[in-house]
Amino acid sequence: MSSVNPSPREPKPPWLKVRAPGGENYARLKQTLRRLDLNTVCEEARCPNVGECWNAGTATVMLLGHTCTRGCRFCAVTTGNPRGAFDPREPEHVARAIAELGLRYVVLTMVDRDDLLDGGASQVARTVRGLRAQAPELLVETLVGDFVGRLRDVDVVLESEPDVFAHNIEVVRRISPVIRDQRCDYDTSLKVLERAKVRNPARLVKSSIMVGIGERDEEVVESLRDLRNAGTDIVTLGQYLRPTPKHAPVDRYVTEATFEEYRLAALEIGFAFVASGPLVRSSYHAAEGFVAARLRPELSGASQAAGAASVTQSLAPGLDGGPIDRDLIAPSSLVRRVSS
Helix, strand or coil: CCEECCCCCCCCCHHHCCCCCCCHHHHHHHHHHHHCCCCEHHHHCCCCCHHHHHHCCCCCEEECCCEECCCCCCCCCEECCCCCCCCCCHHHHHHHHHHHHCCCEEEEEECCCCCECCCCHHHHHHHHHHHHHHCCCCEEEEECCCHHHCHHHHHHHHCCCCCEEECCCECCCCCHHHHCCCCCCHHHHHHHHHHHHHHCCCCEEEEEEEECCCCCHHHHHHHHHHHHHCCCCEEEEEECCCCCCCCCCCCCEECHHHHHHHHHHHHHHCCCEEEECCCCCCCCHHHHHHHHHHHCHHHCCHHHHHHECCCCCCCCCCCCCCCCCCCCCCHHHCECCCCC
């Protein structure tokens, strides 16, 4: 397996170069999302695939605001303490947005909300149910946090019956304590994924691994085995890209040939679907296409990519210093104390 060691003055290798975002579908989706006050994780996390995915009708948007209570060293999402504030109208807004955009595949992701007693699980569940009521034909994926290992909160999400339950293990075991927030834990992530499969063996379970952040190739394969043993069906592997100088440095640029070796190893281990490549991310339309083809064969074909998409909402007044909306639920009844 091969890689390229980065140098601060050297440009990224050619396989990591992407076109600037543009195109008719990209412009239409961006305009609609902005008009509906929807914030996408595609933008918040500075995903390099934003142009490709938006032109294919795919986007991933965050629930529960744009401020995460955790500070992982790889993530560009804002870290802070929302102090229990969230918008109870969010599930309704998301359902309206989906109806207007005419989407068929929806990914609901979220920021970690350790300030809430249930970590935001009930808000995710209400959104899934709202989507089901608005559009029963929708395929719904939930990409959620670990809820600090509280399985009762994981169960709240599972009971809303998403078609795909996703939780990202992010990195290999050895570097997890260094790269992820101290409240994250490799084995806790495996436990969350296992819970999803045990509660409903027919449900598709999904996770993701970043590489190029300090791991060894044999550790990647070890993590793939751990994920499969926990019941994970779908895995994505992609190159870590440093979002800002404050974040963890890139250790190496993994070549396309090595990503292919990861893919073959994962298939041999027994995954139903593997997306592995430098620009692959956890919400990747190739994986969504696989789910749609498996669960809704009628969506397959040329219209599938255009119909697959992922949306959620980030409406969190007051988190950027502005006034807090009077309709927000009172923090005093929902807050779990966390340090600022």
